[in-house]
Amino acid sequence: MKKVGIMSMQRIANYGSFLQAYALKQLIEELGCKVEFVDYHVSESIIIEDTDSKNKFMRKLQKGLETFRYHAPLLHKLSFIRYKQFFARRYMPLLGISKEMNYNPTLDCLVIGSDEVFNCIQKNSNVGYSLELFGKDNHADRLITYAASFGNTTLKKLIKYGKADEIGLLLKKFYAISVRDSNSGSIVKQLTGDEPVYNLDPVLIYDYINCCDKIPTFNLNEKYLILYAYAGRISNGEADWIAEYAKKKNLKIYAIGGIQKCADRFIDCSPFEVLAYFKNAEEVITDTFHGSIFAIITHRSFSTLIRNSVGNSYGNEEKIRDLLNRLNLVDRMTTEIKEVENINKKTINYKKVDNILQKQRRIAKEYLRKKIIDSGAKAYEC
Known part of the structure; x- marks a missing residue:
């Protein structure tokens, strides 16, 4: 062996x-x-950068303090800190x-x-x-x-x-x-x-969907959309638009991966439970590489927000464009949050994607x- x-x-x-x-x-x-x-x-x-600390404890403290600067409910912030704090202990084994x-x-x-x-x-x-x-x-x-x-x-x-x-x-x-x-x-x-x-x-x-036996089955009593994005990367304007959009469609907003101003719930769950939440979502809005992939393998309607790299800031345009191009899903990308409504209306031919x-x-x-x-x-x- x-x-x-x-x-x-x-x-x-x-x-x-x-x-x-x-x-x-x-x-x-x-x-x-x-x-x-x-x-x-x-x-x-x-x-x-000048704000970076070489001390590991100080870096963690800076991250914790940064969390409280985000526009999000206090309980979500506390849950997010716990999620980050216990991630390794819970899931690395x-x-x-x-x-x-x-x-x-x-x-x-x-x-x-x-x-x-x-x-x-x-x-x-x-x-x-x-x-x-x-x-x-x-x-x-x-x-x-x-x-x-x-x-x-x-x-x-x-x-x-x-x-x-x-x-x-x-x-x-x-x-x-x-x-x-x-x-x-x-x-x-x-x-x-x-x-x-x-x-x-x-x-x-x-x-994952057909081979992994660790993904649980959920029976949830409400309809929701998943907002899968890093904390702090969804602007206030985007968050306000998403809140109105979800309200119009009578959907709750579940934030996974990062806290968001517009979220009804912040979901702290296992990696395998993430896929279960995606499987049950009505639709997905994301600005991440793997958020797009989770939507694809669970056959969800989704939109991916493209972020451009400016200076030393971390964008996603190279990897997202390449990924969606390889899967013939370039029409799921946008730089404008208001285009999400029209994008998520469009049916995805997942038979072609699966091929x-x-x-x-x-x-x-x-x-x-x-x-x-x-x-x-x-x-x-x-």
Whole structure:
């Protein structure tokens, strides 16, 4: 039995990060491998703002104080703080992760990805600039990626901060590179001269709805829409419009992932319960990558708000546009909240979307089988 490690964003208190990590673990275990998560050492971020603290306790305190500045009901703010505070304790064991860090284990294969593992030119001090995410100092016989993403890091930024050559040399040492978006693919091609493989995010590849027995069944007594967005990114004007829209449609607003001014409820639940809430929602409004994916795999009507990156601010336009383009769902995107009503009226042909997903699932499983196992063994469907 091959021993395979996954180095991802598995310790981030985020539903998308958790579910993509769980999905990739399931996909590799289906190949008959023993899987463990591998940690990386957090180094100083390339981009540092004056307000950033190098002390972990102070960063958490700053985040807590920031929560109280958001326009949202007080009870929602307190629930949000508890959700962040207890996320690791509640859900990391479901991934087989303990408090003890797992650095540089001896492995048959190390898989780096999915998520924004290559997003190295950013200010997130919980990730920083870690070359271990590019395979440095690994103790694996084989090094590959799966659906890795540079996120908002572009080749222009790598050159600007003098990191392009360093990253390029590390990328050339990989046995195989799989990316999830065109920006990441372009960077890999320009730094290595080789065309990477393109694969979809693991949440789309692992068939959660038909294969995961951890998603509960809910019988809710009210109709609701889900607002899945980071706290602080829905403007007051957008929140006011969403409140009026929901009232007109006689829907409650459930905020998941972040607190929102217009929400009737903030939902603090397990990652698997998130998918149960999505399955029962009348419709979805989101401004996140994985929020869009959750709506897609549960066949919901949804709109995705596009946020542009300005300066060092974190946008979503590169990854969202790429994702929805690959699934022929570009008509679900908008930069204007008022367009949501018309978008969510339009029926999505999920039969066509599922056909794309079935093809991409076969491609992804074959990539993992060939690059990890490198034998005639065949991946199976659940």
